[in-house]
Structures are given as C-alpha cells and as structure tokens.
Amino acid sequence: MLTTTMPGNAYDVALENFDAAADALGLEKDTREMIKYPERVLTVSVPVRMDDGHIRRFEAYRVQHSTARGPAKGGIRFHPQVTLDEVKALATWMTWKCAVVNIPYGGGKGGVTCDPKHMSQGELERMTRRYTSAILPLIGPQQDIPAPDVYTNSQTMAWIMDTYSMTKGYTIPGVVTGKPIGLGGSLGRNEATGRGVFNTIESACEHLHMTLKGAKVVVQGFGNAGSIAAQLLHDAGARVIAVSDSTGCVYNRDGLNVPELIHMKALCGHVDGFPESEPILPHELLALECDILVPAALENMIHADNAGAVRARIVAEAANGPVTPAADRILESKGVFLIPDILCNAGGVTVSYFEWVQDEQHLFWEAQDIYNRLERVMKTAFREVLKIHIDRNLPMRIAANMLGIGRVAEAVHIRGIYP
Numbered sequence: 001m002l003t004t005t006m007p008g009n010a011y012d013v014a015l016e017n018f019d020a021a022a023d024a025l026g027l028e029k030d031t032r033e034m035i036k037y038p039e040r041v042l043t044v045s046v047p048v049r050m051d052d053g054h055i056r057r058f059e060a061y062r063v064q065h066s067t068a069r070g071p072a073k074g075g076i077r078f079h080p081q082v083t084l085d086e087v088k089a090l091a092t093w094m095t096w097k098c099a100v101v102n103i104p105y106g107g108g109k110g111g112v113t114c115d116p117k118h119m120s121q122g123e124l125e126r127m128t129r130r131y132t133s134a135i136l137p138l139i140g141p142q143q144d145i146p147a148p149d150v151y152t153n154s155q156t157m158a159w160i161m162d163t164y165s166m167t168k169g170y171t172i173p174g175v176v177t178g179k180p181i182g183l184g185g186s187l188g189r190n191e192a193t194g195r196g197v198f199n200t201i202e203s204a205c206e207h208l209h210m211t212l213k214g215a216k217v218v219v220q221g222f223g224n225a226g227s228i229a230a231q232l233l234h235d236a237g238a239r240v241i242a243v244s245d246s247t248g249c250v251y252n253r254d255g256l257n258v259p260e261l262i263h264m265k266a267l268c269g270h271v272d273g274f275p276e277s278e279p280i281l282p283h284e285l286l287a288l289e290c291d292i293l294v295p296a297a298l299e300n301m302i303h304a305d306n307a308g309a310v311r312a313r314i315v316a317e318a319a320n321g322p323v324t325p326a327a328d329r330i331l332e333s334k335g336v337f338l339i340p341d342i343l344c345n346a347g348g349v350t351v352s353y354f355e356w357v358q359d360e361q362h363l364f365w366e367a368q369d370i371y372n373r374l375e376r377v378m379k380t381a382f383r384e385v386l387k388i389h390i391d392r393n394l395p396m397r398i399a400a401n402m403l404g405i406g407r408v409a410e411a412v413h414i415r416g417i418y419p
C-alpha cells in the first residue's frame, strides 16, 4: 500500500476553515457557538465473529454535526485511519456542503476503524449489521440518513437498510441512500459525485476561458469519485495523463485509455501495471504540469510540503479535505483556481437527496431527468460561490464556506433556541 504523508488533523482544518468564513461573514460569537460544533457524537463498540471463529472488536462512530436545516446526512467510511476527529470533520463539512447546494439537510458522518481490504464479505456484512444496530437510535429517514463513502458501497447500504427495516418491522428504504436500484436506489446515484465534479470543472473552465478539449488532467484516487470524473473528462475530450490509487500511479503523456483503466481496476482492483503507461511516484503525480488536478482520495494529501510543486491551473477537490489550510495559501499565491470540496463533490449528496425524495414519494425519475436536475443544482451553486469570490475578493474556499455557513446561521436564527 502506498504511504502518503498526512500531516495535521482534519477536524482542526474544519474548525480553521469555519473561523475564516465566520470572520468574513462577521458572524457574532453566539451564532458561532451554536453552529460550529457537532450536535451529537456517538462512539460504539462493534464485536464481530471473524471467519476463523475468534471475536474482534471494532471502534466505530456516528456524528450528527447539524440538524438545523433538516435530517443529518452523510456517508459511512470503513478505513484503518478512521478516527473520531476525522468523522467530526467530515460531518462538519457535510453541513456546509448540503447548505451550499441548498438541499434540506444538516450534516452527519459515520465511520468504522477497520481494514475492509483484509475482511471477507461475511465479516463485512456482520460488522455492518452490528454497527447499524449500535447506531440505530440515531438514524432514520427523518433523523439521519447514511450513504456510502470510502470503502463502502451500495451493498453496504442494502445491509444497513435491511437491518434497520428488520428491527422496525417493515421496509424503510429512505433510511439510507446509495442503495442498489432494485431496493429503491436512484438512477445516477453511483456516478453522481463524479458527475458533479465534472459539472463544476465545466463551470470553472467557462469562467477561466479554458476549453476541456485537450486539457491535461491528473486524478489522485481512482475510486467512485475519481474514476467517474476521469471518465466524463475523457468523454469531453480531455487527456487524462495520470491517475493513482492506493497501489500505485500510472502515467501516459498522450493520455490514458480511461474506459480500459476502469475495466482493469474493476477486474484486478488496482491501476498499477496498466498497459501503455509508465509507473510514477505519488509525489511526481502531484507535481505533473496539467490543466486540472483532481484529488479524489483522502484528506490532507496536498499540504505545506508538497503544494509548492503543484503545477495545475485548476484544483478540483473531489475528495473531502484533500488540501490543508497551509497548502491553500500556497496554491492561492501560485494563482491556482480551487473548486472547494463542499462545492465540487456535492453531486453525491445532491442525488442522494433525489433518491430520498423518490423513496418518500414511491415515484422514480428517469436518468436524464436526474442528470439535468443535478447539473442545474451544481451550476447554480458554482455561480453563487463564484459571485462571493469575485464580489468580496476572497478565496473560493472561504466563499463556499460563507455561502453554506451563512445559510445554516440563518436557519438557526429563524428557529431560535429550544427551550
């Protein structure tokens, strides 16, 4: 497995970004106190009988950062590096993200500290079901709605939905999104994050008078978000010259054959060894001269020690929190145009919202309808963030946070404090 330096704590980054936007908004202290910190934090112990008969305990979390604008919403991550602080950071970003795209949700996130790559399907299913039962008092279609994140997928969501429904005594598809289509999932959900990333890149190119045709693209992280964004950019005529996953990085200066790379990754589980490519190192990938760099792996990948080497015109944050505040300042000084995570990757939660609406109505929409609605939401949010960026002459990240935090602050003001 590739090791990448991941300095800093994602939750510190989330708080620092909050303060910068709250300062720019001129938010008073009382409002900050009310909206900055998670509303609820749950840590649970998840015992699982492993295939060899012994019992292993996993530490797991569910955090509801905000329910001011609606039910908490956010994915569940299975990864060895999951910590409570990481989950708190991801839940915080979900709150601002849902508000940026103006959907009626708060923010939440869950995680299990585990290594899913070294677990069987049976072990994963037992762990998922026991975790679901442990967080059951918090989740529900009107309370808190999980979805997939790193190393969880539609099968994981099906297990959660089934466990929840069995406990309640009837089938409740709306408790999770990102479900298989046959269980009330939405067309277009699987590719929604990558499609939203693509929509915001199109908007950024329009703003910067750049054309996607022939643009050089580098993608770090070739999972759900990264590979779909790469595919759509490839389809639009861009040249995807390098991609990486946790096993390696591949490079071809003339452009990789993205559909074949996706096919190989699906078959073999890795990108390294792809024909018609040469291997490069992770730090070389980030330093490639390109038009668009898409970090689509994990947090803190671009930091103070490597941001200076980035030679991209646009950085499109498909991942959550891939650029640290110190790296933000370096990229800003180099004139890089940033599409911040809470805007760039909001397509996933937007189509999750569409899925939940369809489940609640028991009425399902066509794929093209979903793509059109998604594009409208993404491009409207991009325009609104860009306007703040230009009018206030502030970085795109601060502008996006101002839009999201401002909407949450407004909701809290209107609701007032109970009791």
Ligand code: NAD
Binding pocket: 002, 003, 004, 148, 149, 150, 151, 152, 193, 220, 221, 222, 223, 224, 225, 226, 244, 245, 246, 247, 282, 296, 297, 298, 299, 318, 319, 320, 321, 345, 346, 348, 349
């Ligand atoms: P995924 O599990 O499908 O893919 C993650 C990819 O990152 C894998 O290809 C993995 O090999 C790669 N990776 C891991 N460590 C790496 C490293 N050190 N260097 C290079 N690659 C590495 O996960 P995903 O759903 O695509 O999520 C990726 C990011 O996008 C996360 O930050 C996630 O929170 C964010 N995100 C995902 C969604 C979604 O709907 N899937 C929505 C919003 C944001």
